[in-house]
Amino acid sequence: MATLPAWILRRETLLLAGAALLGAGGVAAWVLLQATVLTIAVAPRDGTEPGLIKAYADALDAAHEKVRLRILSFDDVRESAAALQDGRADLAVVRPDVLLPTNGLTLAILRDQAMVIASPEQAGITSFPKLAGKRLGIAAHRDADLWLLRNLLGYYGLTLEEAAGPARDSAVLLVPVDQEAVAAAFRERRIDAFVSIIAPSAPKALALVSAVQGVARGGKVAFVAVEDDGAVIERFPRLQAVTVPGGLFGGRPKLPADDVKTVGASYRLMARASLSRVVAADVTQQLFEKRTAAAQATDAAEYVQAPAYDTTVAATSARIPIHPGAIDYYERDQHGFIERYGDTLYLLGALAGGLVSVLAWIRQRLAGLRRERIDEIMDRLLEIAGQARALRDPAAFEALTVEVDALAMDVVRYARAREPDTRTMSAASVAIDTARATIADCRARAAGDGGRTGRAVRLHGAGGA
Numbered sequence: 034m035a036t037l038p039a040w041i042l043r044r045e046t047l048l049l050a051g052a053a054l055l056g057a058g059g060v061a062a063w064v065l066l067q068a069t070v071l072t073i074a075v076a077p078r079d080g081t082e083p084g085l086i087k088a089y090a091d092a093l094d095a096a097h098e099k100v101r102l103r104i105l106s107f108d109d110v111r112e113s114a115a116a117l118q119d120g121r122a123d124l125a126v127v128r129p130d131v132l133l134p135t136n137g138l139t140l141a142i143l144r145d146q147a148m149v150i151a152s153p154e155q156a157g158i159t160s161f162p163k164l165a166g167k168r169l170g171i172a173a174h175r176d177a178d179l180w181l182l183r184n185l186l187g188y189y190g191l192t193l194e195e196a197a198g199p200a201r202d203s204a205v206l207l208v209p210v211d212q213e214a215v216a217a218a219f220r221e222r223r224i225d226a227f228v229s230i231i232a233p234s235a236p237k238a239l240a241l242v243s244a245v246q247g248v249a250r251g252g253k254v255a256f257v258a259v260e261d262d263g264a265v266i267e268r269f270p271r272l273q274a275v276t277v278p279g280g281l282f283g284g285r286p287k288l289p290a291d292d293v294k295t296v297g298a299s300y301r302l303m304a305r306a307s308l309s310r311v312v313a314a315d316v317t318q319q320l321f322e323k324r325t326a327a328a329q330a331t332d333a334a335e336y337v338q339a340p341a342y343d344t345t346v347a348a349t350s351a352r353i354p355i356h357p358g359a360i361d362y363y364e365r366d367q368h369g370f371i372e373r374y375g376d377t378l379y380l381l382g383a384l385a386g387g388l389v390s391v392l393a394w395i396r397q398r399l400a401g402l403r404r405e406r407i408d409e410i411m412d413r414l415l416e417i418a419g420q421a422r423a424l425r426d427p428a429a430f431e432a433l434t435v436e437v438d439a440l441a442m443d444v445v446r447y448a449r450a451r452e453p454d455t456r457t458m459s460a461a462s463v464a465i466d467t468a469r470a471t472i473a474d475c476r477a478r479a480a481g482d483g484g485r486t487g488r489a490v491r492l493h494g495a496g497g498a
Contacts, residue, residue, distance in 0.1 A: 068101050069312055074116035074125035076107040077175065081333040082126045082143060082300060088330035092323040100315045110177065110300070117305060124316065127303045129353050130271040131177040137303035138356035140317045142338045147233050147275035147297035148181065150257035151242055152226035153219065153249035161189040161257060166202050170210040170224035172241075178230045181298060182207075184269055185259070212237065215244040226257070230297065232336055233277045242282045252286070256293045265296055270352045272296045301340075304356050313358025339363055407447055407457060410440045414464035418471040430476040437468045 075086045083106060090102040105121065107113045110128040117125035118134035127137055150169070152158045158167060164186070171178075183193045192204045210218045210227070218224045227245060231238045246252050259265055262274045277293040302320070304313050320337055327334035340355055342348035345364070348355040417433050424430060444461045447453065 068097075068099050069315070070101045070103055071123040071308075071312070071316065072103045072105055072121070074105045074107060074113035074122035076110045076113035076126055078106060078108050080300075081331065084331045085143060085327065085333040085337075086126070088327035088334060089320065089323055091330070092326040093319060095326070096323070098319060098323075100312065100319055109175075114303075117303060120305070122305075123308055124302060124304050127301050128177055128298055129301065130181060130269070130298045133271060133353065134303065134305075136306045138306050138313075138354050138359075139340050140302045140304050140313060140356055140359045141320050142299050142340050143302055144232050144300040144333065144336050145273075145275060145297060145338070146230050146299065147277060147295050148185065148228065148230050148259075149233060149238060149242075149277065149295065150226055150228045151245045151254050152257075153245060154253035154255045155250045156225050156255065158226050158257060159255050161186065161191065161259070164205050164226065164257070165191055166204070167225040168206045168208050168223065170208050170215065170218055170227040172210060172212040172215070172229060174230070177298070179207075181230060181272065181296075182228065185265065185296065188265055188268060212241065215241060216247050219245065219248040233275070233281055234336075236332070239282060242288070246283075246288065254282075254288060256289050257295075258293050259295045262294050262296055269296075272298055301353070304358075306356070308356070308358070310356075310358035310361055313356045314361040315358075317356075317359040317362040407444070407453070407461060410443055411461055411464045414440060414468040417468045421468075421472045421475040424475060425479045427476070427479070430472055430479070433472050434469075437465065437472065441465050 073086060073090075075083050077083075083104075086102065086104060090104060093101050102124075105113075105116060107116065109131075110126060111132045113122070113125045114127045114132040114134050114137070116122040117127065117137050118132075124140070125134070125137065126143065127134060150158075150164075158164060171182075179193070186193050186205055190203065192201075193207055194201070194204045195207045208218070208224050210224060215227055219227075227241065229238060229241055231241075242254060246254050256277070266272055266274055273296065275295050275297040277289060277295060279289050279291045279293075280287040282288040302316075304316065324334045324337055340348075340353075340359075342351065342355060345360055348360050349357065414437065417437060421430065421433055424433075444458075444465065448458060
């Protein structure tokens with residue numbers, strides 16, 4: 034039977050194997066506790082969102098949170114939405130009315146925008162039909178804003194013209210105006226009303242309304258309301274109903290005098306649908322927990338809000354669904370460490386227990402094989418003692434002596450590699466001593482018998498002489 038390597042059964046080997054298991058568990062724990070880095074597609078470059086996301090990313094880094102952001106910048110929200118849809122990003126700033134990714138689910142509203150159309154009250158523009166044939170001023174705008182305005186005017190049977198000249202009766206002439214020149218444009222009668230698609234409470238919105246108020250008779254401003262906003266939303270489901278609260282732009286006199294119903298669009302932080310609920314919940318939590326820190330860098334953090342929904346079913350089945358992980362955060366149903374990683378920890382524990390059991394079985398099996406080897410050695414020593422009694426050849430005795438020495442060395446190796454019991458070692462020692470003594474006695478007897486036989490022969494020869 035082949036001799037097993039002595040190092041296999043050494044205590045150091047088994048300790049090393051145990052240390053390797055502990056190391057593997059430590060590596061697994063380290064991997065679980067590493068920060069999750071998510072790629073976020075951000076647009077538009079000239080908007081407020083890049084600064085907002087940068088402020089959040091810096092706040093997460095400063096606090097060493099387990100969620101970090103890697104920013105991927107784009108010129109337009111159509112591109113950022115496409116990056117989420119084709120898998121280049123885990124998160125994205127999305128404006129649903131421009132492009133809604135098929136795999137995107139909402140985490141939070143970064144900014145709600147409303148279509149605000151204001152004019153001096155004396156102009157008499159209080160509804161969309163009264164915009165017909167009028168000149169509508171607009172400041173810096175994007176293609177998405179024009180799409181919204183054109184569709185809303187089309188709903189009321191009006192068209193939007195951008196060429197210079199008088200407007201047709203069923204058309205609204207769009208006139209570009211610098212934001213700082215709004216009041217002058219009203220005084221010079223270059224515009225009859227002004228439109229802005231903006232967060233109503235933003236400082237720019239307050240400044241624009243203030244400019245209109247400055248040229249209005251008695252400071253009275255009229256706002257164009259979308260009374261049938263529900264029907265408009267049904268027609269354009271990626272828009273949303275927005276209410277500008279009365280008094281938002283001033284309190285004496287209250288401006289507007291009553292709530293103004295309008296429509297608008299939202300800039301949303303969306304995540305790919307395949308993002309785990311745990312990570313999505315963590316990202317959503319950080320959006321609100323780090324808002325104060327982010328607000329130190331940009332006022333845009335003040336406008337981050339949760340998407341409105343009534344029930345969980347309504348949230349997940351809406352036209353623009355909310356990510357289940359975000360719902361977990363909003364409903365305070367986030368999982369703790371054990372709930373999050375319980376299955377993984379159970380699997381690692383079961384794997385570690387299985388490996389320990391396998392090592393124990395291997396150790397036991399190898400120990401059994403070594404004991405079998407000791408039994409074979411002692412059996413062979415007993416056989417040698419029996420063989421020695423039948424030998425007469427000195428060379429045969431020498432061969433047995435060499436074999437006994439080799440077997441004795443095997444016993445020594447076994448004793449050094451293991452901690453054998455006293456009884457086994459005593460038996461092995463007795464067997465070795467017995468074999469050696471038997472060989473020595475038989476060798477001496479064989480040598481004595483040979484001498485007597487020789488003398489008898491010689492005496493016999495002398496007598497015959």
